[in-house]
Amino acid sequence: MNFKTIEWKNDKVILLDQRRLPSEEIYVEYSDYKSLADAIKAMVVRGAPAIGVAAAMGVALGALGVDAKNHEEFIQKMEKVCDTLLKTRPTAVNLPWAVERMKKVYLNFSDFSLPQLKQRLVNEALAIFEEDIDLCRKMGKHGASLIQSGDAILTHCNAGALATAGQGTALSVIYEAAREGKKIKVFADETRPFLQGARLTAWELQKNGIEVTLIPDVAAASLLREGHIQKVIVGADRIASNGDVANKIGTYPLALAAKTHGVPFYVVAPFSTIDWSILDGMKIPIEERPESEVTFFLNQRTAPVGVQVRNPAFDVTPYELITGIVTERGIAVQPLERNLKNLYGK
Amino acid sequence: MNFKTIEWKNDKVILLDQRRLPSEEIYVEYSDYKSLADAIKAMVVRGAPAIGVAAAMGVALGALGVDAKNHEEFIQKMEKVCDTLLKTRPTAVNLPWAVERMKKVYLNFSDFSLPQLKQRLVNEALAIFEEDIDLCRKMGKHGASLIQSGDAILTHCNAGALATAGQGTALSVIYEAAREGKKIKVFADETRPFLQGARLTAWELQKNGIEVTLIPDVAAASLLREGHIQKVIVGADRIASNGDVANKIGTYPLALAAKTHGVPFYVVAPFSTIDWSILDGMKIPIEERPESEVTFFLNQRTAPVGVQVRNPAFDVTPYELITGIVTERGIAVQPLERNLKNLYGK
Numbered sequence: 122m123n124f125k126t127i128e129w130k131n132d133k134v135i136l137l138d139q140r141r142l143p144s145e146e147i148y149v150e151y152s153d154y155k156s157l158a159d160a161i162k163a164m165v166v167r168g169a170p171a172i173g174v175a176a177a178m179g180v181a182l183g184a185l186g187v188d189a190k191n192h193e194e195f196i197q198k199m200e201k202v203c204d205t206l207l208k209t210r211p212t213a214v215n216l217p218w219a220v221e222r223m224k225k226v227y228l229n230f231s232d233f234s235l236p237q238l239k240q241r242l243v244n245e246a247l248a249i250f251e252e253d254i255d256l257c258r259k260m261g262k263h264g265a266s267l268i269q270s271g272d273a274i275l276t277h278c279n280a281g282a283l284a285t286a287g288q289g290t291a292l293s294v295i296y297e298a299a300r301e302g303k304k305i306k307v308f309a310d311e312t313r314p315f316l317q318g319a320r321l322t323a324w325e326l327q328k329n330g331i332e333v334t335l336i337p338d339v340a341a342a343s344l345l346r347e348g349h350i351q352k353v354i355v356g357a358d359r360i361a362s363n364g365d366v367a368n369k370i371g372t373y374p375l376a377l378a379a380k381t382h383g384v385p386f387y388v389v390a391p392f393s394t395i396d397w398s399i400l401d402g403m404k405i406p407i408e409e410r411p412e413s414e415v416t417f418f419l420n421q422r423t424a425p426v427g428v429q430v431r432n433p434a435f436d437v438t439p440y441e442l443i444t445g446i447v448t449e450r451g452i453a454v455q456p457l458e459r460n461l462k463n464l465y466g467k
Numbered sequence: 468m469n470f471k472t473i474e475w476k477n478d479k480v481i482l483l484d485q486r487r488l489p490s491e492e493i494y495v496e497y498s499d500y501k502s503l504a505d506a507i508k509a510m511v512v513r514g515a516p517a518i519g520v521a522a523a524m525g526v527a528l529g530a531l532g533v534d535a536k537n538h539e540e541f542i543q544k545m546e547k548v549c550d551t552l553l554k555t556r557p558t559a560v561n562l563p564w565a566v567e568r569m570k571k572v573y574l575n576f577s578d579f580s581l582p583q584l585k586q587r588l589v590n591e592a593l594a595i596f597e598e599d600i601d602l603c604r605k606m607g608k609h610g611a612s613l614i615q616s617g618d619a620i621l622t623h624c625n626a627g628a629l630a631t632a633g634q635g636t637a638l639s640v641i642y643e644a645a646r647e648g649k650k651i652k653v654f655a656d657e658t659r660p661f662l663q664g665a666r667l668t669a670w671e672l673q674k675n676g677i678e679v680t681l682i683p684d685v686a687a688a689s690l691l692r693e694g695h696i697q698k699v700i701v702g703a704d705r706i707a708s709n710g711d712v713a714n715k716i717g718t719y720p721l722a723l724a725a726k727t728h729g730v731p732f733y734v735v736a737p738f739s740t741i742d743w744s745i746l747d748g749m750k751i752p753i754e755e756r757p758e759s760e761v762t763f764f765l766n767q768r769t770a771p772v773g774v775q776v777r778n779p780a781f782d783v784t785p786y787e788l789i790t791g792i793v794t795e796r797g798i799a800v801q802p803l804e805r806n807l808k809n810l811y812g813k
Contacts, residue, residue: 143768311659311761311769313657313683313685323771323774324770324771327771333775334775334776338717339684339716339717340782342723342782343782343783370689371684374687374721374724377720377723377727381723415665415681418765423662424669424670425669425670425673428673429679431682431690432682432683436686437689
């Protein structure tokens with residue numbers, strides 16, 4: 122990739138400020154967990170896997186900043202760090218998954234000295250970071266087997282390198298297919314209201330030499346109907362154990378249109394995205410984002426003063442509409458519930 | 468209505484500049500047909516019925532401006548006026564319908580003196596204007612019979628008073644239902660890329676005291692699934708004789724979602740919107756709008772330089788997804804093709 126979404130350097134976290142793309146490529150340093158939590162909330166960094174990595178690094182930053190006399194006090198203070206990070210975004214399961222993994226470290230390594238424990242936490246965050254890079258590559262390689270040369274692929278939101286520490290989930294499939302020499306082109310939904318498709322996906326694909334055409338979200342159904350698209354590939358923020366997928370708002374109507382026109386619909390996500398405790402997608406909590414995302418563009422009003430707004434950030438695509446879920450261990454096809462468990466070894 | 472979309476006054480056309488809503492309510496005067504044609508193209512005025520009325524007034528303005536020695540020269544010069552107006556927007560059939568009606572006047576009244584003929588053309592444009600007001604009211608009254616007190620109604624784009632000379636098509640149903648004392652609320656799709664829902668529908672409903680909630684287009688499917696919406700009501704830019712409906716891009720995926728969740732989907736349009744010469748919707752020409760509508764917001768880039776764009780302004784909803792078409796003569800239900808013809812007396 123020709124940019125770095127997230128990095129750990131000299132005990133600081135460096136984020137590419139995604140709110141300023143595509144106009145400016147600006148990197149911001151965070152040296153304390155609170156400002157990093159604010160950055161996650163404000164979507165300086167976004168995308169379920171990247172949020173997970175950022176949260177793990179946030180726990181590590183928090184640990185480095187804790188001044189504690191003993192393990193008990195350290196653990197007490199770390200609980201506050203974890204709570205703050207957990208509260209930043211509610212839908213992506215990678216966030217609680219990563220924070221829980223960090224928690225286990227400071228709860229399980231009670232025989233380490235506090236300085237050793239802090240270093241161990243930094244190493245765990247770096248491990249999560251490295252694993253994410255590796256997972257992305259593996260998902261990409263599995264997914265690339267689904268792509269034929271000449272395919273036009275539609276994607277929604279940004280499930281790319283900007284959404285992970287590595288080369289993305291859905292877009293990793295595209296990068297790997299291109300690396301295998303397949304000739305592909307991508308249609309990117311602009312993804313209202315936050316425009317991740319226009320600002321991020323178009324930017325990163327272009328930056329990595331992939332042909333991309335931007336469309337308004339509402340144009341996808343017509344393109345599917347007219348036969349311009351051979352595959353739809355998206356990421357996921359949380360997957361229920363039956364295979365229902367919570368992803369960026371607009372994924373569900375896209376899946377409906379793909380199904381109607383017989384176009385395969387794939388979800389690409391690591392196993393850490395699966396919430397085995399949730400039996401179906403209707404129980405996944407859906408974040409409601411601020412009204413201003415819909416009523417303003419920058420400082421310009423796009424709607425009358427006082428209008429009411431609904432702005433759910435995610436929707437749930439029922440498993441029946443999904444052709445397959447691409448994971449780091451291979452591709453689960455229908456029946457998804459059984460095949461996801463089989464792949465995971467459950 | 469608490470504003471005027473289009474008006475003929477002292478041999479001039481006055482348009483509410485819809486590009487400046489909701490921030491500013493500015494009225495602009497046009498005294499020649501060329502500048503009015505430019506205004507139609509630039510979407511100062513939009514909405515199929517309003518485009519028809521504006522084009523008729525454009526022909527009248529053109530006639531007033533023609534300097535001709537005889538009828539032959541007048542007709543020759545008027546052909547150019549009509550051509551210019553016809554070329555402004557390709558999808559709405561009300562535009563060629565209105566221009567053809569004006570043409571018939573100057574072709575059929577050859578016994579009138581030129582000053583008489585010019586006045587006759589002005590009167591025809593005013594008749595089209597008055598008829599549109601009347602049609603809107605009639606469609607509203609028929610459509611209101613479908614609405615129950617307590618309904619939440621979802622609409623897409625703007626098929627309101629801002630899209631007609633009268634009180635709208637889809638929104639006329641809402642205004643009439645409210646006038647009948649029914650308690651209703653409206654969800655308005657923001658309608659990317661031009662934001663007619665956010666800028667226009669939310670504005671005019673609010674201005675007329677109707678409760679309105681704005682949503683991103685991509686959120687509609689989730690709200691339908693969760694049972695928040697009892698009816699979907701939209702307008703139309705052109706209807707094929709089989710009942711297929713061309714309307715603002717995003718109507719088709721909305722109809723798919725409504726069908727999936729068993730929510731009735733109504734189209735409200737006058738008979739002048741039906742193009743009997745077109746057998747099915749796939750033959751309706753679909754306007755492709757400028758890329759900048761997708762890549763810019765005002766002067767701010769929202770996508771990287773050089774990205775390709777597809778920006779179709781309309782899509783086609785197949786007749787099978789439509790519960791009924793509300794016209795000025797009543798409501799055609801399935802089978803639409805036969806019932807539309809019956810209503811029209813064909």
